[in-house]
Amino acid sequence: MPKQRDVQAQRDLLSNATWQVLAEDGLPGLTLRAVAERAGCTTGLVMHAFPTKKALLLHARDLLYERTAVRADAAEAACTDAFGALAAVLGQAVDLPHGHHDESRVWVGFLAAALADDDLAERHRAANRSFLARIRRLVAACRPKWTDERLERTTKSLVALVEGLNVLAAADPKTYPPRLQQDALAEALASLSVITECGSAAR
Amino acid sequence: MPKQRDVQAQRDLLSNATWQVLAEDGLPGLTLRAVAERAGCTTGLVMHAFPTKKALLLHARDLLYERTAVRADAAEAACTDAFGALAAVLGQAVDLPHGHHDESRVWVGFLAAALADDDLAERHRAANRSFLARIRRLVAACRPKWTDERLERTTKSLVALVEGLNVLAAADPKTYPPRLQQDALAEALASLSVITECGSAAR
DNA sequence: CCCTTTCCGTAACAGTTGTTACCGTAGCAG
DNA sequence: CTGCTACGGTAACAACTGTTACGGAAAGGG
Numbered sequence: 001m002p003k004q005r006d007v008q009a010q011r012d013l014l015s016n017a018t019w020q021v022l023a024e025d026g027l028p029g030l031t032l033r034a035v036a037e038r039a040g041c042t043t044g045l046v047m048h049a050f051p052t053k054k055a056l057l058l059h060a061r062d063l064l065y066e067r068t069a070v071r072a073d074a075a076e077a078a079c080t081d082a083f084g085a086l087a088a089v090l091g092q093a094v095d096l097p098h099g100h101h102d103e104s105r106v107w108v109g110f111l112a113a114a115l116a117d118d119d120l121a122e123r124h125r126a127a128n129r130s131f132l133a134r135i136r137r138l139v140a141a142c143r144p145k146w147t148d149e150r151l152e153r154t155t156k157s158l159v160a161l162v163e164g165l166n167v168l169a170a171a172d173p174k175t176y177p178p179r180l181q182q183d184a185l186a187e188a189l190a191s192l193s194v195i196t197e198c199g200s201a202a203r
Numbered sequence: 204m205p206k207q208r209d210v211q212a213q214r215d216l217l218s219n220a221t222w223q224v225l226a227e228d229g230l231p232g233l234t235l236r237a238v239a240e241r242a243g244c245t246t247g248l249v250m251h252a253f254p255t256k257k258a259l260l261l262h263a264r265d266l267l268y269e270r271t272a273v274r275a276d277a278a279e280a281a282c283t284d285a286f287g288a289l290a291a292v293l294g295q296a297v298d299l300p301h302g303h304h305d306e307s308r309v310w311v312g313f314l315a316a317a318l319a320d321d322d323l324a325e326r327h328r329a330a331n332r333s334f335l336a337r338i339r340r341l342v343a344a345c346r347p348k349w350t351d352e353r354l355e356r357t358t359k360s361l362v363a364l365v366e367g368l369n370v371l372a373a374a375d376p377k378t379y380p381p382r383l384q385q386d387a388l389a390e391a392l393a394s395l396s397v398i399t400e401c402g403s404a405a406r
Numbered sequence: 407c408c409c410t411t412t413c414c415g416t417a418a419c420a421g422t423t424g425t426t427a428c429c430g431t432a433g434c435a436g
Numbered sequence: 437c438t439g440c441t442a443c444g445g446t447a448a449c450a451a452c453t454g455t456t457a458c459g460g461a462a463a464g465g466g
Contacts, residue, residue, distance in 0.1 A: 112230055165367070
């Protein structure tokens with residue numbers, strides 16, 4: 001049995017290369033040859049590691065989800081109280097000073113591709129719903145007495161705010177600097193508390 | 204002087220076709236031939252109306268901005284008080300029952316393209332800043348005593364929420380139905396009032 | 407009615423795309 | 437060290453891209 005390869009390592013290498021190309025040159029620049037060049041190999045290896053370009057794309061998409069999930073897990077585990085965990089997870093999703101600026105760009109790229117590709121769309125929905133479930137669980141832990149409807153609305157509002165900030169910052173970083181993003185998120189979380197206080201005070 | 208054409212009509216026709224193709228097949232499906240077929244002509248006409256594909260793209264992008272601006276103007280003009288105007292403009296930007304569902308998809312497509320194309324990026328920034336200025340003006344009319352910083356933060360938060368809802372709804376309409384989007388927006392606007400009340404009450 | 411001039415469909419171009427077939431080669435079994 | 441086999445680089449493939457050149461057709465002026 002001669003010359004065995006590490007298939008997993010190859011797939012990860014190529015997925016990372018896919019990611020980098022996508023972040024730099026966008027969706028139209030995402031070529032098999034560009035990926036191969038970035039990975040330091042030829043298209044031959046790419047086509048041996050993945051049967052088709054779409055498979056490569058899907059694997060890279062899965063990797064994006066995996067990384068964000070790991071980061072969210074870490075942020076959540078680092079906090080003891082539910083409110084802190086909520087703030088940490090959302091704050092980590094918003095563009096940090098300069099940790100993963102590319103990630104938003106890649107996310108937008110995949111999102112745009114998902115609008116025309118059912119498989120990518122399915123992955124996107126699964127990832128987003130997973131994120132929604134996480135946020136909902138944390139919000140529910142903060143406000144146990146809220147109705148399901150209010151829980152749902154607040155959760156989706158928070159996620160929409162975060163993703164909106166990410167998207168807009170990806171296209172116009174000067175208008176949406178990291179500081180402002182964090183402040184906006186903090187305000188949203190604060191208003192979540194204030195509403196509750198006012199509501200209970202009024203009742 | 205024989206056989207004159209209506210250049211403006213042609214450009215509008217082709218921009219609309221570009222728009223439709225972009226909404227249906229996404230960025231990768233946006234081909235000159237696809238646009239020509241959708242417009243009921245051949246690539247010959249396209250290349251006579253626009254010198255290059257990029258020019259066509261930019262014109263289609265301008266048309267997107269123009270339409271949204273016209274709708275926003277109309278929504279704003281239909282209301283007398285500032286708060287109603289703010290709610291109307293934002294509510295019109297969020298996906299209405301079923302008026303312009305494609306628009307979000309097109310917007311995402313252009314946004315993704317803008318990440319790799321400087322000219323498109325410039326148009327995006329201009330359009331977004333124009334929208335920001337409009338919202339800021341309305342928010343300022345609602346809360347004249349707010350500091351610039353708070354104005355800025357609230358404005359960008361509202362816009363981020365709206366765009367986030369749009370983007371997420373474009374990719375997963377079932378999770379973000381129109382009703383929920385409107386409710387989420389209403390809550391954000393309501394909390395804007397509540398915060399003010401609580402703040403002045405505490406002072 | 408014809409002629410001229412602009413328009414635009416046709417078809418070819420060179421370049422790039424994803425994909426495939428092929429074969430030299432690198433590394434382990436004996 | 438030799439031989440074998442899976443690996444992966446090379447190069448060709450057809451399909452498609454944006455773009456260009458050309459020629460027929462159509463419409464208004466004389």
